[in-house]
Amino acid sequence: MTIAEKIAAVRAEMARQDLAGFLVPRSDEHLGEYVPPSAERLAWLTGFTGSAGIAAVLTEQAGVWSDGRYVLQIANETDAAIWTHLHIAEEPPPAWVAARAGEAARIGYDPWLMSEESVARFAEAGLTMIAVDRNLVDLAWTDRPAPPMAKIMPHALALAGVSSADKRAQIGRVLADEKQEVAVLTDPASIAWLLNIRGQDIEFAPFALGFALLHADGGVEFFVEPEKVTDETRAHCGNGVAMAARDALPGAIAGLKGRRVRLDHSGAPAWFAQRLREAGAVIVPGADPCALPKACKNPTEQQGARAAHKRDAPALCRFLYWLTDAAGRETEISAAAQLRKFRAEVEGFAGESFAAIAGAGEDGAIIHYHATPRTDRAINPNEVFLIDSGGQYPDGTTDVTRTVWTGPGAPPAELRDQFTRVLKGHIAMATLVFPEKTAGVQIDALARQFLWQAGLDYDHGTGHGVGSFLSVHEGPISISKHLRPAVLAEGMIVSNEPGYYRVGHYGLRLENLLLVQKANVEGPKAFFVFETLTLAPFDRRLIDVSLLSTQEREWLDRYHARVLAEVGPAVPEETRHWLERACAPLGSA
């Protein structure tokens, strides 16, 4: 089917159901970032393959939205003759739809694919929101892939650090304290953390798709296809976890009459609130109770993160050495494949933590670029190459970006100036000391200040949370301009990734992962510092040392000395020799 035929099919069904529009968000029934092929409705309908977005099909018009990361990609992947391209923050979908479909227009949506909060924003814009029984895309999508059915594995106590029974008892007490009897868990990462299990239902994030009800006594009902559950997993989960088939969920929800049920209105599909209300349950709005404890890694998980990064780093450094000789011979796809090959040799490698972003020259300016055979581009001499990648290991998840100059000539002064501003922001974040109760939005500008001085900025956050052998993008923390109340706390792992993107020319981004630790200061307030986990040199050819303060240069020299000491012994001799040069003190460059 062509895109035009697909839209026509959706519009025909809209007409049958008397709808003036239908919404197609890029999400599955868990409203997470990574979705299985069976839920890639937005890509099927529009062609846009980014990780965040929504489409609105109206009777005459159609719009597709994403954020700053995907402005270029959305223009490349979707047909502007069919789709109006929109920026989610600048022209929010509710107002756009309301202005075109008319006041009180009936707009259909799939209550499994949108939160009650996001549906409410359309209703507030004056639209009449209609939950459809079956997704209109699914009705037309004849060759839709089957949902995933991978086996669920135990996550050993030696890796998890705390038993599932202890976690369940702890969260159960939280519910009891807040006078809640049941919590609805719709995030597979929360269920994986709570039950100490891991899955393989979707690429990049090792969890199993399913839903759970957690009771205040610590008991869990886990709704998941029985085919996924091995005897070993069943034994690992124990008596406190009752397994039920996925289609037993509606009945279980219907049985919650009169119960006080905690539900996350922004994270859970609207279906839950609608069915809980029908059932006569008392909905108590509240965040996913696993989100915060999951984000604060325990000492075992922290040690695992260090170990995983130490094993991941030699693969990355081997790749960076390999890259010194790649210009003129390799492409974005072959480079990403080579990095994956180096990582595949690492003990415990369980797959990439996301599709590596390898952007040569102007492709690097597409913030979440993913090279395809159609867009694949040679890595040329004397240009910028950006690579953002990560690995999943049983003891930790990695995520690292380096930007290099392919040489052999010297980079232009303007480029070195911009790279150094990004680096200064990275160092400001890495060396920050900050008090308890600090929200991400309070520190985001520290990474941007040197770019701002030159009238430059980047259109993405400075940092996101990272899971422990879970999703590489993990809540609740976000270091960005968004006014989110979540505060940084001990044990959180966050990325530190300022960047600068010159559209049509190159992208610069420097990313390490940071672990929040108590600072060693006296006084009435607790203070925190970041421990840098990632180990790989920054390309010295792109650094204008004259722009660095003494403290910044000292930090960089210390960091590079540590990279050499920790990674040097684990790489082949030739790589080690290169690493020695790459990590030498900057003064002697």
Next chain:
Amino acid sequence: MTIAEKIAAVRAEMARQDLAGFLVPRSDEHLGEYVPPSAERLAWLTGFTGSAGIAAVLTEQAGVWSDGRYVLQIANETDAAIWTHLHIAEEPPPAWVAARAGEAARIGYDPWLMSEESVARFAEAGLTMIAVDRNLVDLAWTDRPAPPMAKIMPHALALAGVSSADKRAQIGRVLADEKQEVAVLTDPASIAWLLNIRGQDIEFAPFALGFALLHADGGVEFFVEPEKVTDETRAHCGNGVAMAARDALPGAIAGLKGRRVRLDHSGAPAWFAQRLREAGAVIVPGADPCALPKACKNPTEQQGARAAHKRDAPALCRFLYWLTDAAGRETEISAAAQLRKFRAEVEGFAGESFAAIAGAGEDGAIIHYHATPRTDRAINPNEVFLIDSGGQYPDGTTDVTRTVWTGPGAPPAELRDQFTRVLKGHIAMATLVFPEKTAGVQIDALARQFLWQAGLDYDHGTGHGVGSFLSVHEGPISISKHLRPAVLAEGMIVSNEPGYYRVGHYGLRLENLLLVQKANVEGPKAFFVFETLTLAPFDRRLIDVSLLSTQEREWLDRYHARVLAEVGPAVPEETRHWLERACAPLGSA
């Protein structure tokens, strides 16, 4: 009456009305910061005279809250045997009251003194909120002062820059665009700005207490005591402004049946929402429509601010010179009086913009200290003296803090280290370049970062908006840790006042006012810079030059050179000689 007798009287009335508690916020019917003596109910009941706070009288217990600025003051001014002292952020009143009064307890409040939003927070905590007909404090307060009745003056077009008719037409169009027919204005500063009038009803802020309804056609009904309105003011306001007595307001609200009325649920007293609902009006929640245009000073107001600061600065510099000889002879109160005397000689001086904070030694650590005859303290040699003050002038409002070492000995190294960290934060803010759409919370940490590095912080915001011959604390902008969505925009005037407070020893604070200006940078995004308005030297004896970067030292030398150039010609010869030394380049110190 003693405090115990006052509480007994309130409790007796609570019993008569079957109330388990009564709330006494520090506010008047406009919910602003400065209130007339007739509305100082919190001070009357508790003894606490700070500018923000609330008391809750329960049948057996009583609590009084304020924020970090007033922790020490509240302890000094109120009897701990009667009042539990509480921090508003750490133990919010709703939870405290609910835990003690019991679930669903009937708690009385005066609907004129609390916003619907703050009442809702108590209701959400499970309390039954009862709007009382007459304030329980007023029933007991037999010698309550009469409400103020000062004359209202025109604010000339040459100062306002834009006529009231133009402002009313502009805001009226905003209402029409948003399909609102009427806006309720409860903030006297908004009414003063909109009508180009000024008043004298309360100390420090030159506005007249009153209420207004603004119609989408630009017409205004102004509810104010007729005694306040002179013929000149009536003529100045013109036909578009209908004057009515204050007691005509309930009738006017009752007449809004079916009308779409814009109301600020956080800024307006709950009385309005309750009466509008009774009247059958359609309430459209929305911020005070004057708040943002009032905050963005037009070119005339910007020029006025520069002129007012240039006239204010010689008074302050004369005072700082006078202060060099004050230790051992003067006190906090005599120093503040001397500064007021210097300001009173300035052309156009219309009063202080707030009660000057003059804190010697340990009194400086009380963030919003106000010396009274009982607490007045000598200014001793070899200690820290902090003075925060400002003036009201027809063309602008000033607000400045300087912290000096009284000498003649040298200050301790630790003190110089802390002062220099505060100064570095001040300079980071003064030299910041930032993009459009930046909220205050995004930049607050830039002023704190150097203190944080040493495990230090300050428990107040870095900056607040400042009015144009209006309130010295003006919304909507706030540079603080609070997650407020208001963004910095061209023409806003904000304070830059990082500090550090060593309880029991001293307080350090360095405050200039800044004016937001477009930055001269190319590119797709607009960027802004701050123009520093305030002109006064920073005490070089407290600066550890070795902690400053080259750029910081250069900024300070440039700033001091400007102070000397602009202020030097306007001060007596002896002061000028001192100013020359105070403003000399730091290298030659």
